[in-house]
Amino acid sequence: NAGVTQTPKFRVLKTGQSMTLLCAQDMNHEYMYWYRQDPGMGLRLIHYSVGEGTTAKGEVPDGYNVSRLKKQNFLLGLESAAPSQTSVYFCASSSTSGGFYNEQFFGPGTRLTVL
Amino acid sequence: AQSVAQPEDQVNVAEGNPLTVKCTYSVSGNPYLFWYVQYPNRGLQFLLKYITGDNLVKGSYGFEAEFNKSQTSFHLKKPSALVSDSALYFCAVRQPYTDKLIFGTGTRLQVFP
Numbered sequence: 001n002a003g004v005t006q007t008p009k010f011r012v013l014k015t016g017q018s019m020t021l022l023c024a025q026d027m028n029h030e031y032m033y034w035y036r037q038d039p040g041m042g043l044r045l046i047h048y049s050v051g052e053g054t055t056a057k058g059e060v061p062d063g064y065n066v067s068r069l070k071k072q073n074f075l076l077g078l079e080s081a082a083p084s085q086t087s088v089y090f091c092a093s094s095s096t097s098g099g100f101y102n103e104q105f106f107g108p109g110t111r112l113t114v115l
Numbered sequence: 116a117q118s119v120a121q122p123e124d125q126v127n128v129a130e131g132n133p134l135t136v137k138c139t140y141s142v143s144g145n146p147y148l149f150w151y152v153q154y155p156n157r158g159l160q161f162l163l164k165y166i167t168g169d170n171l172v173k174g175s176y177g178f179e180a181e182f183n184k185s186q187t188s189f190h191l192k193k194p195s196a197l198v199s200d201s202a203l204y205f206c207a208v209r210q211p212y213t214d215k216l217i218f219g220t221g222t223r224l225q226v227f228p
């Protein structure tokens with residue numbers, strides 16, 4: 001049981017380049033999330049998904065797109081990277097069994113630098 | 116608007132001493148509160164949560180948290196700190212009627228030998 005995994009662990013991009021971050025979970029969780037972590041700002045929600053084929057915007061969605069074609073995978077895309085997107089990106093998942101009380105499980109993170 | 120505040124950027128404590136990491140919240144309705152810990156270069160790990168019931172919640176690694184409705188606080192505590200407790204701690208509150216969490220800005224705990 002690997003939990004939540006993220007690919008890649010590190011990436012350096014040039015301004016204007018595109019990339020996709022992959023998140024996978026093997027816990028059969030319905031909900032998945034993408035956050036970014038910046039110093040002094042905690043974690044901010046970018047996009048989330050409440051089930052296969054569904055996505056919704058979070059607090060800071062501009063410049064990002066997501067897709068959830070399979071229940072276990074949640075992809076985060078940057079179409080044209082900007083230096084302001086330099087951050088550590090975390091994926092998380094949670095179960096809905098029992099209501100909205102369940103903790104989220106986090107992946108190890110992807111450190112992205114945009115030059 | 117829903118929010119979480121962690122008033123201390125850093126907390127320093129000597130090993131063996133009790134520790135407290137503070138968290139206050141603002142949310143409409145009943146609060147669902149969480150504490151997470153982040154070790155260097157790792158993702159967040161769940162420590163404990165308050166949903167309802169006893170105001171003192173026990174969690175992983177000997178941590179506990181006290182829910183205080185009148186003071187809208189959910190402070191994290193441990194009776195005897197370990198050097199290995201040194202990490203970044205996040206408080207979070209569930210947005211009402213959603214599965215989304217609002218995180219505080221984090222408190223760095225440094226435990227000195």
